[in-house]
Amino acid sequence: MKVLQRLLAKPWEHAGEMEGIHGGNVAGRPPGRTGLYVFLGVVTSLFLLFSISHQMRSTYPDWTSIAEPGILWFNTGILLLASISLQLASNAALSGSPRPVRNELLAASVFSVLFLGGQVYAWKLMLDAGLYAAGNPANAYFYMFTAVHAAHLLGGLWFLFKALGTAYAEPHDTALPGRIGLCATYWHFLLLVWALLFYLLLSS
Amino acid sequence: MAYVAIADRDHEQHLHDPQSFVTKYIWSQDHKIIAIQYSLTAISVGLVALVLSLSMRLQLGFPDTFSFITPGEYYQAITMHGMIMVIYLLTALLLGGFGNYLIPLMCGARDMVFPYMNMLSYWVYLLSVFVLLSSFFISGGPTGAGWTLYPPQSVMPGTPGVGGGIVLMLISLVLFIVAFTMGGLNYVTTVLQARCRGMTMMRMPLAVWGIFTATVLGLLAFPALLVSGIMLLLDALAGTSFFAPAMLSMGEESRHAGGSPILFQHLFWFFGHPEVYIVALPAFGVISDLVAVHARKNIFGYRMMVWAILSIGVISFVVWAHHMYVSGMNPYFGFFFATTTLIIAIPTALKVYNWVLTLWRGNIHLTVPMLFVIGFIFTFINGGITGLFLGNVAVDMPLSDSYFIVGHFHMVMGVSPILVIFGSIYHWYPKMTGRMLDDRLGRIHFWCTLFGTYAIYLPMHYLGILGLPRRYYALGDTSFIPDSAQAMNAGISIAALFVALSQMIFLFNLAWSRKHGKPAGGNPWNATTLEWQTPQTPPVHGNWGKDLPVVYRWAYDYSVPGAAQDFIPQTMAPEDVPRDVGSTYDGREGAHA
Numbered sequence: 070m071k072v073l074q075r076l077l078a079k080p081w082e083h084a085g086e087m088e089g090i091h092g093g094n095v096a097g098r099p100p101g102r103t104g105l106y107v108f109l110g111v112v113t114s115l116f117l118l119f120s121i122s123h124q125m126r127s128t129y130p131d132w133t134s135i136a137e138p139g140i141l142w143f144n145t146g147i148l149l150l151a152s153i154s155l156q157l158a159s160n161a162a163l164s165g166s167p168r169p170v171r172n173e174l175l176a177a178s179v180f181s182v183l184f185l186g187g188q189v190y191a192w193k194l195m196l197d198a199g200l201y202a203a204g205n206p207a208n209a210y211f212y213m214f215t216a217v218h219a220a221h222l223l224g225g226l227w228f229l230f231k232a233l234g235t236a237y238a239e240p241h242d243t244a245l246p247g248r249i250g251l252c253a254t255y256w257h258f259l260l261l262v263w264a265l266l267f268y269l270l271l272s273s
Numbered sequence: 274m275a276y277v278a279i280a281d282r283d284h285e286q287h288l289h290d291p292q293s294f295v296t297k298y299i300w301s302q303d304h305k306i307i308a309i310q311y312s313l314t315a316i317s318v319g320l321v322a323l324v325l326s327l328s329m330r331l332q333l334g335f336p337d338t339f340s341f342i343t344p345g346e347y348y349q350a351i352t353m354h355g356m357i358m359v360i361y362l363l364t365a366l367l368l369g370g371f372g373n374y375l376i377p378l379m380c381g382a383r384d385m386v387f388p389y390m391n392m393l394s395y396w397v398y399l400l401s402v403f404v405l406l407s408s409f410f411i412s413g414g415p416t417g418a419g420w421t422l423y424p425p426q427s428v429m430p431g432t433p434g435v436g437g438g439i440v441l442m443l444i445s446l447v448l449f450i451v452a453f454t455m456g457g458l459n460y461v462t463t464v465l466q467a468r469c470r471g472m473t474m475m476r477m478p479l480a481v482w483g484i485f486t487a488t489v490l491g492l493l494a495f496p497a498l499l500v501s502g503i504m505l506l507l508d509a510l511a512g513t514s515f516f517a518p519a520m521l522s523m524g525e526e527s528r529h530a531g532g533s534p535i536l537f538q539h540l541f542w543f544f545g546h547p548e549v550y551i552v553a554l555p556a557f558g559v560i561s562d563l564v565a566v567h568a569r570k571n572i573f574g575y576r577m578m579v580w581a582i583l584s585i586g587v588i589s590f591v592v593w594a595h596h597m598y599v600s601g602m603n604p605y606f607g608f609f610f611a612t613t614t615l616i617i618a619i620p621t622a623l624k625v626y627n628w629v630l631t632l633w634r635g636n637i638h639l640t641v642p643m644l645f646v647i648g649f650i651f652t653f654i655n656g657g658i659t660g661l662f663l664g665n666v667a668v669d670m671p672l673s674d675s676y677f678i679v680g681h682f683h684m685v686m687g688v689s690p691i692l693v694i695f696g697s698i699y700h701w702y703p704k705m706t707g708r709m710l711d712d713r714l715g716r717i718h719f720w721c722t723l724f725g726t727y728a729i730y731l732p733m734h735y736l737g738i739l740g741l742p743r744r745y746y747a748l749g750d751t752s753f754i755p756d757s758a759q760a761m762n763a764g765i766s767i768a769a770l771f772v773a774l775s776q777m778i779f780l781f782n783l784a785w786s787r788k789h790g791k792p793a794g795g796n797p798w799n800a801t802t803l804e805w806q807t808p809q810t811p812p813v814h815g816n817w818g819k820d821l822p823v824v825y826r827w828a829y830d831y832s833v834p835g836a837a838q839d840f841i842p843q844t845m846a847p848e849d850v851p852r853d854v855g856s857t858y859d860g861r862e863g864a865h866a
Contacts, residue, residue: 076583078475080575084826084861085847100386104462107492111454115496118543122500122536126515131531203512206531213507 151180311369334766348417355420381469401448471824483558568635614664641715645696656685677737708790721775
């Protein structure tokens with residue numbers, strides 16, 4: 070409704086009126102968070118389109134269902150733990166406790182790297198089973214989904230490692246809680262994306 | 274720590290002052306320098322595309338005369354010309370160039386909110402251009418699959434550039450999308466968060482609305498190109514069959530099986546049609562500002578213009594399949610997409626009416642930017658009306674793949690935005706350099722460009738109705754095409770050469786006026802918007818000196834009754850507005866009053 074009200078404003082009236090319309094504090098949140106939300110919109114569009122293409126392609130007669138490696142369940146649990154650790158780190162950072170922040174960030178980093186290692190192992194299991202990308206579109210989607218998701222997680226890890234470094238070097242940096250909060254939001258989002266992709270892989 | 278809004282921060286807190294020539298002009302984080310870098314790169318690569326189009330026109334106008342262009346090279350020229358013009362020139366220039374220059378200045382910000390990422394955006398864009406152009410120098414050359422890159426043609430033997438060319442094209446597109454995303458995050462977040470005091474969304478100039486909405490469209494639509502690009506790349510390199518079906522190619526079975534070319538088309542056009550508006554919306558916004566300034570009149574129907582921009586943005590996502598009528602689809606889908614295509618004409622037409630109504634009884638100054646504005650309105654109406662033809666399935670079928678289409682999309686998506694770009698450069702060059710472009714050269718450039726482009730594209734509609742197919746290297750003895758069509762083709766080619774040469778006037782003007790142009794002063798057009806109120810011209814790093822501006826009014830207070838001047842800057846408080854002698858005007862009511 071607020072947006073609608075704004076769009077109904079008649080800006081040619083009341084020149085000079087400054088009270089209550091906009092005093093510079095435009096969104097009441099750091100630009101980094103707004104930027105992250107916009108970026109999540111872009112990534113949502115990306116994975117939705119991948120998913121739609123998967124749904125369309127999977128209806129073609131040459132599609133052969135595959136049994137995904139069981140390790141993907143384990144990997145999913147690990148990613149969940151990474152997400153939880155980051156949330157705990159964010160909570161600790163807001164309450165100003167440096168030690169738990171460091172521990173939880175370290176745990177999140179380890180879980181995230183473990184997740185990526187697990188995904189690589191899943192690739193190896195697929196290849197060992199002779200399920201190559203060119204063999205069938207179901208195989209191709211498996212490799213593509215896991216690779217694109219991993220690329221996004223790798224991008225996030227760059228920022229997570231930076232936050233981890235700051236947590237050790239300058240634990241009282243006032244920007245740290247904000248950065249950890251952004252990492253937590255991004256990890257929760259990537260967990261949701263992975264859940265969607267995993268569901269698609271399992272269901273086709 | 275409580276968040277401190279950008280407009281409330283100290284000047285020192287937000288600066289990333291350049292310390293050397295390299296950080297000032299090369300690895301620059303200043304949005305104005307990045308804008309100029311984007312613009313120069315886009316114009317340079319656009320000149321490459323212009324030369325490619327001339328080589329095509331020489332072949333079409335004078336077949337069997339030139340030996341330097343073979344059929345394969347002709348298709349490579351078509352492909353590279355189209356892709357460069359749409360993506361690497363128009364998108365990059367309108368968003369990377371104009372977006373970067375105008376958003377912080379028009380919103381009253383010191384810079385983009387993520388300056389480092391903004392700098393990276395440009396360098397990744399430049400890398401994408403280099404990767405694209407490098408395909409000219411590899412064995413087999415660039416891809417000749419057409420700018421739409423439809424599989425299976427794009428990945429099958431027999432198509433020029435099927436080896437490295439298509440791979441470099443796709444890698445370049447992926448890089449471009451990464452660059453655009455980094456820039457786009459900046460544009461959107463800066464508009465949402467870094468506006469100065471008093472700059473409400475509805476006080477923003479329409480140029481910012483257009484660029485902002487186009488950026489949102491780009492951020493949502495470019496992923497479709499990324500998805501299709503990644504999958505096509507895998508088809509080309511890894512032997513997957515997302516899009517490529519089983520085929521017999523040169524007597525041999527291809528390694529692909531079962532892929533869906535139609536799936537690629539859906540993904541491509543889900544990006545491709547919003548792309549039309551990614552180019553058009555910034556042009557719409559900019560033209561709205563130019564028409565108000567040079568007609569000395571408030572824009573007619575500001576709110577309607579904002580709503581129209583937003584409506585076009587939303588509807589542009591549900592019209593994509595009108596590019597695919599000839600690919601075949603369920604008739605109900607055809608009906609749906611024809612209907613949405615006609616619906617999108619409504620907000621678009623509203624904008625045209627509002628530009629014309631702004632001109633009506635305005636104090637029209639026939640400056641060079643205004644000439645381009647009027648040229649744009651004419652051209653956009655021409656291109657828009659032929660779009661209505663093509664939006665209807667039954668009319669589109671016979672006209673598809675003919676020169677009618679070529680004429681239509683060049684009018685609406687080529688000439689129209691290019692006229693806006695020229696008009697904008699004549700308008701904002703004084704702010705960017707402190708000097709005016711030469712007026713006489715500008716007028717010569719305008720008339721040559723306008724008449725020349727009409728001499729190129731209007732006859733193409735006629736050729737299309739005759740049935741002249743597009744994309745053909747040579748027509749040969751085609752019985753249903755009269756000889757006069759070839760004479761017209763030759764005329765079009767001569768006009769194309771004329772238009773290309775006349776652009777040299779513009780380039781000369783840009784270079785010559787940089788040193789010898791008339792000094793512009795801070796606000797040569799007597800405009801109201803913030804970029805014209807900077808303490809220095811050209812604006813220095815940080816844009817505003819110690820204090821950010823404060824906005825008291827909307828962007829279109831021109832010729833306000835009772836005010837002494839015919840413009841009231843956005844930064845002028847009501848009590849400071851000079852009034853006519855004896856006027857009771859209190860400085861508060863705007864130009865609509």
